Amino acid sequence: MARRIPAMLALALFAGLAWQTAAMAQAGRSKVDIDTRLQQAMADPKLADELYKVGRKVSAVCANCHGDGGNSTKPSVPNLAGQNPAYLLEQVRQFADGRRRYEFMEGMIRAMNSDEKIGMVLFYAAQPVTPKPVADAALQAKGQEIFGKNCFRCHGDMGRGNDQIARIAGQQTDYLRSTLKRYRDGPNTRANSIMTPNTKLLTDADIESLVAYVSSMQ
Ligand code: HEC
Ligand code: HEC
Known part of the structure; x- marks a missing residue:
């Protein structure tokens, strides 16, 4: 029961957006596979431009937490700015199929159609x-x-x-700390991550110094 609330909130937020982007949403609503849609956008600059604009609109819903243009102002919320497209899309997929757990984001992603997802990534x-x-x-x-x-x-x-691996340069401090500790100690909210073996030997002091360095990288 409680798990449904964020999804409903996300749906309510998106109802307004879907109204504004009705024409574009038409294509997205036909349940086009997101990989196919991304390939279409990569091969068609005009489509990419249209989807980018859809993404810019969608980002108004996300700005409350992820900041304008994806530079978060909350240390516990990750930046999305400058993030690698294939990584972002993979996180969208993982929130959608339950491999990555974070209740609010799972609801948010469920409420987005494929054009909104691709547009958000491009933006x-x-x-x-x-x-x-x-x-x-x-x-x-x-x-x-x-x-x-x-x-x-x-x-x-x-x-x-790179294409598959997350940008971490300039990432938010609290998000870096909690993410590294969750990889190391659990609860593992990100299934089968290669980061689990790569954080196993880190002490809390190591994590503090990594947070200081990585968050200041440009
Ligand atoms: C209520 C605050 C909130 C809103 C609104 C929100 N997010 Fe998030 N988002 C978060 C938090 C917190 C996390 C980190 C989750 C975790 O710790 O794993 C996150 C994580 C993410 C990630 C993974 C980032 C990474 O570095 O792995 C993506 C992608 C994302 N959000 C996209 C979006 C999009 C797109 C929207 C708007 C449609 C949105 N979010 C709206 C709070 C929010
Ligand atoms: C063998 C490759 C590899 C090594 C080594 C590695 N990482 Fe990662 N890292 C990844 C991959 C792949 C991801 C993507 C997400 C996932 O699978 O959990 C990731 C994700 C992350 C994230 C989450 C990014 C986000 O936006 O949520 C952070 C933070 C991170 N790594 C920091 C580090 C730090 C600090 C080190 C060194 C102690 C390190 N990584 C070593 C491959 C690696």
Whole structure:
């Protein structure tokens, strides 16, 4: 019962949007597979442009938490700005099929049609990330050392990830901390993540220094 409330709230938010984007929603509502739709958009700049505009509209619903243009103003909510498209789409898929658990986001994603999903991904991937000031320089240097031993292998020297792997550079502090601890300690809200073995040996102090370094990367 309680699990239905966020979904209903999300539906109510989207009712207004669907009204505004009725014509575009027509295509999305026909349950086009999101991968097929993304391929169509990649091959057709005009369609990509239309979907980007749908995404910009959708982002008004998300801005309350993820910030305008996906630069979150809440340390516990992740930035979406500059995030890699295939990673974002994979998270959408995982929230939808229950591999990634976060009740509110699951409801939100269920309320979106495929054009809104692709549009949102195109919109956020194209937004610039606002750099953050350096926190504690000593802590940051320790974090850089740990990053350079392991994390860079997948997330890249700049922390920007790649087509499949998340950008973590400039990510929000509390989100980084809780995400790393959940990978390490559970409850594992992200099924079969490769991050579980990669956080196993981190101490709380290691995590604090990684948070300081990664959040300040540009
Ligand atoms: C009520 C606040 C709230 C709203 C509104 C919201 N989100 Fe979220 N979102 C969150 C939180 C909190 C998380 C982190 C969940 C976790 O800890 O796993 C998240 C995570 C995400 C992620 C995964 C990011 C990552 O780095 O892995 C995506 C993608 C996302 N949201 C998209 C959206 C979209 C698109 C919308 C608008 C349609 C939206 N969210 C609206 C709070 C919100
Ligand atoms: C073997 C490859 C690999 C290594 C090494 C690795 N990661 Fe990851 N990381 C991933 C992948 C893939 C994801 C995508 C999400 C998932 O599978 O949970 C991810 C996700 C993350 C996330 C969540 C991003 C988001 O937006 O929610 C954070 C934070 C993160 N990694 C930090 C680190 C840190 C810090 C290190 C070093 C201690 C590290 N990773 C090492 C592959 C790796």
